[in-house]
Amino acid sequence: MSIQWLFEVIEDRKQNPTEKSYTSSLFAEGLPKIAQKVGEEGTEVVVAALAQDDQRLIEEVADLTYHTLVLLAARGLTPADVIAELEKRHK
Numbered sequence: 001m002s003i004q005w006l007f008e009v010i011e012d013r014k015q016n017p018t019e020k021s022y023t024s025s026l027f028a029e030g031l032p033k034i035a036q037k038v039g040e041e042g043t044e045v046v047v048a049a050l051a052q053d054d055q056r057l058i059e060e061v062a063d064l065t066y067h068t069l070v071l072l073a074a075r076g077l078t079p080a081d082v083i084a085e086l087e088k089r090h091k
Helices: 003-015 022-029 031-051 054-074 079-090
Strands: none
Touching: 003 022, 003 054, 003 079, 022 031, 022 054, 031 054, 054 079
């Protein structure tokens, strides 16, 4: 599995929503809900980093990564846009 693969699944759920898909439900609820989830997951990453074990931190970073990818898709952006920004900063 890669970030790109996961993003493609997210994009597919955006274009072809299914009733039982959590991702589809996020898109249906809209940008405010998606942004809220990113904020919640960010907070959970901080808590895990400071007060929980490594496995919990991994789980929370995975959740944050997923929700961040959903946010990018909701705004019509891609992981490549983020990579381009990082590359620009590194030059």
